[in-house]
Amino acid sequence: xxxxxxxxxxxxxxxxxxxxxxxxxxxxxxxxxxxxxxxxxxxxxxxxxxxxxxxxxxxxxxxxxxxxxxxxxxxxxxxxxxxxxxxxxxxxxxxxxxxxxxxxxxxxxxxxxxxxxxxxxxxxxxxxxxxxxxxxxxxxxxxxxxxxxxxxxxxxxxxxxxxxxxxxxxxxxxxxxxxxxxxxxxxxxxxxxxxxxxxxxxxxxxxxxxxxxxxxxxxxxxxxxxxxxxxxxxxxxxxxxxxxxxxxxxxxxxxxxxxxxxxxxxxxxxxxxxxxxxxxxxxxxxxxxxxxxxxxxxxxxxxxxxxxxxxxxxxxxxxxxxxxxxxxxxxxxxxxxxxxxxxxxxxxxx
Amino acid sequence: xxxxxxxxxxxxxxxxxxxxxxxxxxxxxxxxxxxxxxxxxxxxxxxxxxxxxxxxxxxxxxxxxxxxxxxxxxxxxxxxxxxxxxxxxxxxxxxxxxxxxxxxxxxxxxxxxxxxxxxxxxxxxxxxxxxxxxxxxxxxxxxxxxxxxxxxxxxxxxxxxxxxxxxxxxxxxxxxxxxxxxxxxxxxxxxxxxxxxxxxxxxxxxxxxxxxxxxxxxxxxxxxxxxxxxxxxxxxxxxxxxxxxxxxxxxxxxxxxxxxxxxxxxxxxxxxxxxxxxxxxxxxxxxxxxxxxxxxxxxxxxxxxxxxxxxxxxxxxxxxxxxxxxxxxxxxxxxxxxxxxxxxxxxxxxxxxxxxxxxxxxxxxxxxxxxxxxxxxxxxxxxxxxxxxxxxxxxxxxxxxxxxxxxxxxxxxxxxxxxxxxxxxxxxxxxxxxxxxxxxxxxxxxxxxxxxxxxxxxxxxxxxxxxxxxxxxxxxxxxxxxxxxxxxxxxxxxxxxxxxxxxxxxxxxxxxxxxxxxxxxxxxxxxxxxxxxxxxxxxxxxxxxxxxxxxxxxxxxxxxxxxxxxxxxxxxxxxxxxxxxxxxxxxxxxxxxxxxxxxxxxxxxx
Numbered sequence: 001x002x003x004x005x006x007x008x009x010x011x012x013x014x015x016x017x018x019x020x021x022x023x024x025x026x027x028x029x030x031x032x033x034x035x036x037x038x039x040x041x042x043x044x045x046x047x048x049x050x051x052x053x054x055x056x057x058x059x060x061x062x063x064x065x066x067x068x069x070x071x072x073x074x075x076x077x078x079x080x081x082x083x084x085x086x087x088x089x090x091x092x093x094x095x096x097x098x099x100x101x102x103x104x105x106x107x108x109x110x111x112x113x114x115x116x117x118x119x120x121x122x123x124x125x126x127x128x129x130x131x132x133x134x135x136x137x138x139x140x141x142x143x144x145x146x147x148x149x150x151x152x153x154x155x156x157x158x159x160x161x162x163x164x165x166x167x168x169x170x171x172x173x174x175x176x177x178x179x180x181x182x183x184x185x186x187x188x189x190x191x192x193x194x195x196x197x198x199x200x201x202x203x204x205x206x207x208x209x210x211x212x213x214x215x216x217x218x219x220x221x222x223x224x225x226x227x228x229x230x231x232x233x234x235x236x237x238x239x240x241x242x243x244x245x246x247x248x249x250x251x252x253x254x255x256x257x258x259x260x261x262x263x264x265x266x267x268x269x270x271x272x273x274x275x276x277x278x279x280x281x282x283x284x285x286x287x288x289x290x291x292x293x294x295x296x297x298x299x300x301x302x303x304x305x306x307x308x309x310x311x312x313x314x315x316x317x318x319x320x321x322x323x324x325x326x327x328x329x330x331x332x333x334x335x336x337x338x339x340x341x342x343x344x345x346x347x348x349x350x
Numbered sequence: 351x352x353x354x355x356x357x358x359x360x361x362x363x364x365x366x367x368x369x370x371x372x373x374x375x376x377x378x379x380x381x382x383x384x385x386x387x388x389x390x391x392x393x394x395x396x397x398x399x400x401x402x403x404x405x406x407x408x409x410x411x412x413x414x415x416x417x418x419x420x421x422x423x424x425x426x427x428x429x430x431x432x433x434x435x436x437x438x439x440x441x442x443x444x445x446x447x448x449x450x451x452x453x454x455x456x457x458x459x460x461x462x463x464x465x466x467x468x469x470x471x472x473x474x475x476x477x478x479x480x481x482x483x484x485x486x487x488x489x490x491x492x493x494x495x496x497x498x499x500x501x502x503x504x505x506x507x508x509x510x511x512x513x514x515x516x517x518x519x520x521x522x523x524x525x526x527x528x529x530x531x532x533x534x535x536x537x538x539x540x541x542x543x544x545x546x547x548x549x550x551x552x553x554x555x556x557x558x559x560x561x562x563x564x565x566x567x568x569x570x571x572x573x574x575x576x577x578x579x580x581x582x583x584x585x586x587x588x589x590x591x592x593x594x595x596x597x598x599x600x601x602x603x604x605x606x607x608x609x610x611x612x613x614x615x616x617x618x619x620x621x622x623x624x625x626x627x628x629x630x631x632x633x634x635x636x637x638x639x640x641x642x643x644x645x646x647x648x649x650x651x652x653x654x655x656x657x658x659x660x661x662x663x664x665x666x667x668x669x670x671x672x673x674x675x676x677x678x679x680x681x682x683x684x685x686x687x688x689x690x691x692x693x694x695x696x697x698x699x700x701x702x703x704x705x706x707x708x709x710x711x712x713x714x715x716x717x718x719x720x721x722x723x724x725x726x727x728x729x730x731x732x733x734x735x736x737x738x739x740x741x742x743x744x745x746x747x748x749x750x751x752x753x754x755x756x757x758x759x760x761x762x763x764x765x766x767x768x769x770x771x772x773x774x775x776x777x778x779x780x781x782x783x784x785x786x787x788x789x790x791x792x793x794x795x796x797x798x799x800x801x802x803x804x805x806x807x808x809x810x811x812x813x814x815x816x817x818x819x820x821x822x823x824x825x826x827x828x829x830x831x832x833x834x835x836x837x838x839x840x841x842x843x844x845x846x847x848x849x850x851x852x853x854x855x856x857x858x859x860x861x862x863x864x865x866x867x868x869x870x871x872x873x874x875x876x877x878x879x880x881x882x883x884x885x886x887x888x889x890x891x892x893x894x895x896x897x898x899x900x901x902x903x904x905x906x907x908x909x910x911x912x913x914x915x916x917x918x919x920x921x922x923x924x925x926x927x928x929x930x931x932x933x934x935x936x937x938x939x940x941x942x943x944x945x946x947x948x949x950x951x952x953x954x955x956x
Contacts, residue, residue, distance in 0.1 A: 018878040303948040314877055321890040321933035327880015 013330030015314075017264070020257035027251040028053065052245045056222065056238060059273035063221050066181065066201035072194060073218035079310055083185050083194035086211045090198060090291045091183035092176040093123050098130065099150075102166050109157040111166050113150040123175060133174050140165070203228050226271055234271050238262035258286060285309050287316035356395075358402045371395050371402055377460070378404070383417065383447035394455040403455055412451040414444070415462060415475035418628070423466060423476045424448045444455075450475075480782035481543070489543040491718040492779025493759030496786060501720030501757045507717035512831030514554025524593040524688070524700045529707070529834050531556075532587040537718075537829040539763050541780040555718075555831040556585055557771070560764055561743035561810070562752070562824040563735060565727070569748040574715055577852040580744035581728055586709040586832040590686065596647045596674045597698040603865035605652040607672065609633060609699065612650045612951045616669040620645065622676070633699055634684050641681045646701045647674040674701070677840065678863060681705060712837030717828050719760040721751055735810040735819065742813075743825060762789060764826020765806045769796035771827045854894040854934035894934035901925040905951030907940070928954060 010016055031050040047055065047064045055063055070090065076082040076233075098119040115127050131142040131150045141153045152169070154162060174182070181200025188195060201221035207214055207228065219225060220241050222288040226234035242258045264279060265272050272278035276293045283289050286302040286309045301307070311317055314324045323329040335343070356371035357364050368374045375395045381387050392405045392412070417424045425448050432438045443449045451473070452460060460474040464483075469476065481489055487506040488494050494502050513529040520530055534553040537544070544550060558580070565575045576585065598607040608631040611625045624645050629635050632648030640646065651672040682705030690698050694816055707713075716722035729746075736742045752761065761799035763779065766789070770777040773796050794804035802808075807822040827869070842860045849856055868888050876885040899908040901919035908919040908927045917927040930952070943950050 013880060015877050018874060019887070022874060022878055180910065203797055299948075303943075303946075308953070318873065318885070318889050319933070319939075320936045321895065321931060323886045324877065324882045326877060327882050329882030329886075330880075 013325075013327050015243055015326045016260055018326075020260045022262065023253050023257045024053075027246070027249075027253060031249055031251070048245055048248050053242065055260070056241055056245070057265075057274050059222065059271045059278060061223055063201070064180050066199065066200055066219060066221040066224070068180070068196075068198045068203055068206060068217070068219040068221075070183070070196040070198065070206055071213040072196070073213045074211065076211045077193040080185065080194060082211070083196070086209060087183045087185055087196050088124070088175065089209050090176055090180050090196060090206055092178060092180045092198075092200060093125075093182075094172055095130075095134070095172045098123065098125065099170065100176065102170060104162055104166055106157065106159050106162055109154045109162060111152040111154070111162065111169070113152065113169070115148060115150060117148070125175065130174055134169060134172060137172065138165075138169065177202050177209075180206060222271055231266050231269055231271070235262045235266040238265060238271075283313065284313070285313045285316045287319050288313050291315050291319060354400070354589065356400050356402055358404065360404045361407045362403075368402070371400075377761070383450065385445055385447070389451065392451075392453040392456040394459050396458070400674040405453060405455060410453040410455075412453045413457075414449050414451050414478070415460070416478060417448060417450055418463065418469055418473045418476050419472065420864055421469055421471050425476075443518065481541075481780055484781060486547065490547070490549060490780065491759070492539045492541050493719075493762045493781065495760055495781040496757075496759035497719055498756040500754055504720030504722075505716075505718050508720065508831060508833060509554070509718065511833040511835070512554040512716070513834055515552050516554075517552075517869070520591070521686075524595070524686075524702055525591065526593050528591045530589045530591070531832065532589070533584045534943075536776075538827060539766045539777045539779040539829065542778065543780070547759060556831045556948060557767060557827050558585065558744040558830045559741060559747050560747050560826055560828045560830075561735065561808075562661055562747050562749045562761075562764075562826075563743075563750055563810070564865075565734070565746045568727040568729070569723070569746055570726075570750075571748075572723045572751060573748070574723035575734075575746035576709060576725050576728045577731050577734055577742055578728050578742050579731040579742065581709050585744055586713070586715065586830075588684070588707045588832060590705050590707050591702055592680070592682075592705075593700055593702045594646050594674045594676075595698060595700040595876055596649055597692060598649070599651075599696060605651055606696075607651045607929045609647065609649055611648045612669065612673065616650055616671045617653060618671040620671065620673070620675070625673075633687060633689070634701060636684050636687055639681070639683045640676050640703065642676055642678050644675040644676050646676060646684070647701075649673050654927055659770065676703070677861065679839075679860075707836060707838065709832065710837065712841075714806075714833040714835045715745075716831050716833055717760055717763070718831070719757040719763070721747070721755070721760055722833070723747070723751070731813075733813045735813055735823065737808040737810055737825060741808075741825070745830065758786075760828065761824070761826070764824070764828045765790070765793045765797070767827030767829070768802070768806055768825070769793040770783075772797065772800040772802060812873060853938060854896065856893065882907050890931070890933055895931060896934045896937060897929045897931055898937060900930045900952050900954060902926045902928060902954060905953055906949075907937075907952075930954070 026048060031053070036208065043288055051064070070086075072083060072086060076086055088203045095113075098116055098206055099113050100116045101114040105112065105116070112210075114178060115130070120130070127144045127148045134140070134150075134152075135142040140282075142252040143151050143153075145151050152165075154165060155165065156162065176328075177200075179200050179202040181198045181202075183196045183198035186195055186197055187193070201224040202285050203217055203219050203224050204227065207217055216238075220237070222234050222237050222241070225237045239255065239258050239262045242262070243253075243255055246253050246258075265274065272282070280292050281289065283292075287306050290302075292315075302309075309316055311320065311322065312325060314326055317324045353370060355367040356374075357367045358374075359365070372395060375393055378387075378391075378393045382389060382391055382393075388406075390406065392410065394405075395401075396403070425443070429438070429443065429448060432783055442448070444451075459473050462475045462477055463469045463473045464477045465478055465658075466476060477483065482496075484494055486504075487509070488502050490509065491502065491505050497505075513531045514534050515530060516528065516532050517523060520528065531554065533556065535556045536550070537555065538557050564570075569575045581587070596609075598609060600606045611628050611630075614622075620643075624643060625633055625648055627638050627640060627644055628648050632777060634640065634644075634646045649672045650669040653668050653670050658733065680703070682703040685702045685704035687702075688700045690700075692805045707727070709715075711725050711727065712723060713725050715725065731742045734742050734746070752758075762926055766777040766779060769792075777793075790805075797806065798804045803822070806824050806826050806900050808825045809818055810823045810825075811818050840860070842863070844863055844865050845857075847856065847863045847865070858864040873885065873889070874883075876888070899910065899917050899919075900906070901922065901924055903924045904919060904922045906919055906921040908917055908924075910916075911918045916925045918925060919927055940950050
């Protein structure tokens with residue numbers, strides 16, 4: 001076993017980064033051509049394929065489709081009702097989704113909200129509950145009229161203020177946690193346990209909810225993971241997400257390449273993208289930076305601060321015309337033959 | 351928008367609204383059919399968007415249809431007899447509301463019947479013919495309905511590239527690059543559009559006996575095997591014409607170009623040998639064979655820059671050689687030379703070179719079904735398979751090229767072509783005239799009548815061993831085009847050669863005897879292998895290696911003083927400089943940085 005393992009250890013001077021880049025880059029060219037879409041809730045929500053890979057590798061602050069997997073503890077695992085009550089605490093319901101129309105009456109200083117009954121029923125809410133909630137939260141008076149519309153009476157009659165309040169009301173989160181997204185209950189097919197999937201990444205608040213398994217909370221938002229659990233978690237999320245996205249596309253890339261990329265992006269303690277503002281922009285060599293993007297900027301800076309290029313990288317050595325310090329070029333003569341003979345002669349004397 | 355008003359958009363801009371949209375649209379169409387407004391106007395009503403779109407702008411794709419009203423086509427027998435007697439024409443029908451053109455938007459409002467029997471009360475238009483769902487270009491190829499549509503599009507593309515008889519006055523023309531096929535044939539399998547279009551007078555292919563068979567791997571992946579005897583009999587044989595022209599330009603200051611053999615003193619003189627084929631007036635004569643580097647039109651021009659101080663001794667007018675030379679890799683015979691004057695009273699010479707293009711390995715052929723191939727072998731006829739009756743096929747097509755591409759029209763054409771060839775008649779292959787089975791039955795009947803297998807299969811014998819093959823082989827006659835992509839016009843080699851002035855790197859492109867680019871991705875591959883010495887060889891030794899002198903002390907670039915016989919550093923005056931190998935591109939970079947008043951220094955290590 002040890003023999004076998006040692007056989008696969010990367011040799012000194014092996015350009016692992018280049019191999020990783022090529023291993024991910026080549027299938028990337030195929031991905032543009034075919035867009036796979038599968039049935040099911042998960043894949044309809046999530047971005048997949050090349051856009052997702054780009055998103056991960058560029059280290060975008062907000063993913064286009066954040067998804068959080070909330071596993072539950074205790075009874076909630078087995079009971080749908082308990083899982084549902086946790087879901088209600090998390091699942092984000094905005095006023096916009098339950099209100100059909102908002103009509104402003106400027107002379108009276110009133111706002112009339114016409115509720116969408118279907119949407120209300122889907123979230124188990126009644127107009128009066130909604131009225132209470134917004135009244136409490138925004139410190140305004142809200143009542144329900146005979147036609148089940150919510151009437152809001154404002155003290156001011158200023159058109160601008162009424163409009164601003166109306167916008168504020170519509171943005172308000174009536175139920176659940178802000179930015180947690182809409183949550184759905186799912187049942188694991190193997191263990192039959194209930195868990196939640198939500199279309200947001202507010203794991204900082206979700207983790208506080210009772211009945212949530214804190215050890216298994218997971219989101220595809222790398223930065224949310226980094227904020228809550230730290231850089232190691234962020235690195236693992238990167239690897240997982242890259243691997244998952246590639247697997248969806250039926251592309252086999254060795255996980256070690258992905259691990260290397262994730263390591264390179266996170267070794268500094270922060271999540272950095274691979275682009276101009278991330279890895280490439282923080283190279284040591286002036287020439288390597290200038291060869292990539294914004295040539296003039298880097299050269300001018302180098303001139304202004306009289307930088308020295310130590311010629312340790314690949315790009316700068318190709319540019320100048322030296323052997324690159326990779327592979328065959330990574331070994332160098334430590335001592336010349338003549339010098340060696342001198343040393344030998346000297347040691348003999350002693 | 352509670353009361354239903356429909357907005358009218360003219361070329362995308364709102365111009366008004368109506369209460370009864372359908373009635374309005376019908377009225378506009380009626381006036382158009384009467385010829386009271388332009389027939390180029392299209393109007394469409396969308397119930398879903400509650401809008402009427404009127405389009406009059408250019409660039410819309412439009413297609414003619416027969417108008418149907420009250421379940422009856424407007425093209426009556428009366429019109430048809432008049433058409434047959436040539437009393438009226440197509441445009442007459444367009445003007446008189448029998449035919450109208452629809453654009454994509456108005457098509458959405460119409461219900462088109464493909465055949466007259468399909469017409470119902472709701473039908474608004476009638477298609478001319480089932481084949482009219484294809485365009486003219488697609489209809490030139492037979493059996494388009496049996497092919498995958500992508501292949502049919504490719505087929506139309508290849509037909510544009512084929513050599514043929516593009517103009518019968520090609521002898522008088524001086525086109526810059528043209529090809530003329532020696533023995534163009536009319537296709538055995540034609541279509542009605544082919545026969546009625548002018549393309550009939552400009553055939554561009556030949557009917558070849560095609561056997562669908564492999565041949566020792568020589569026709570793998572779209573390669574073709576041609577029969578030497580067929581090539582010698584004229585299959586694909588064509589002539590390549592290329593024209594060169596030059597004129598005596600006039601320059602401000604009274605100077606002008608002159609046609610003549612340049613004197614050895616003129617700038618850029620190419621040596622006596624290059625001008626040896628020119629006659630006294632400096633222009634080549636017809637029927638002289640020329641090779642690459644030969645001058646066709648000798649011309650001298652005034653020097654590019656006026657020199658300030660012309661020495662008192664040189665009385666001779668200084669000239670520059672500006673002759674038209676045959677480009678690299680070209681050869682042929684001078685076909686024709688004309689000498690004229692342009693309207694601007696400058697003398698002009700045009701020289702046309704002709705050169706024979708016998709099919710060779712690497713030349714491209716295509717059938718009319720998007721099946722292209724490159725000749726990989728021109729086999730000796732005695733080595734090729736032959737049928738019981740002794741027929742040796744002209745071309746061997748690999749059977750693997752059919753199933754994945756779904757070009758069954760190709761096979762059908764082969765059977766039809768064979769039937770037509772044995773019966774001595776043309777076969778109509780217009781799309782949608784018969785079902786596939788009907789066609790097959792017809793051709794099978796014809797073949798059977800002349801003693802052939804009804805599905806075109808033949809027992810064949812290996813030309814090498816004389817033994818019959820175990821399987822019977824499908825042999826037919828298909829119309830093949832020779833395409834103008836030929837190796838002899840594209841072949842290029844380089845081991846050493848010209849370099850660019852600025853970077854000292856090898857030039858690019860065939861015209862400059864260039865090298866092939868070792869690009870960024872190729873570089874990445876070598877890095878990925880850790881092959882650093884190979885990479886250095888590609889990027890430096892085989893490219894723009896230079897040695898520069900670098901001062902040990904200050905790191906500046908120095909030079910060798912030939913008078914004092916020492917190295918000199920221009921900055922510190924030091925003479926201890928070392929030779930350093932760098933890429934010339936890097937030297938240029940350093941020079942450019944220096945030109946911006948930034949001093950780059952090179953620190954040296956032992």
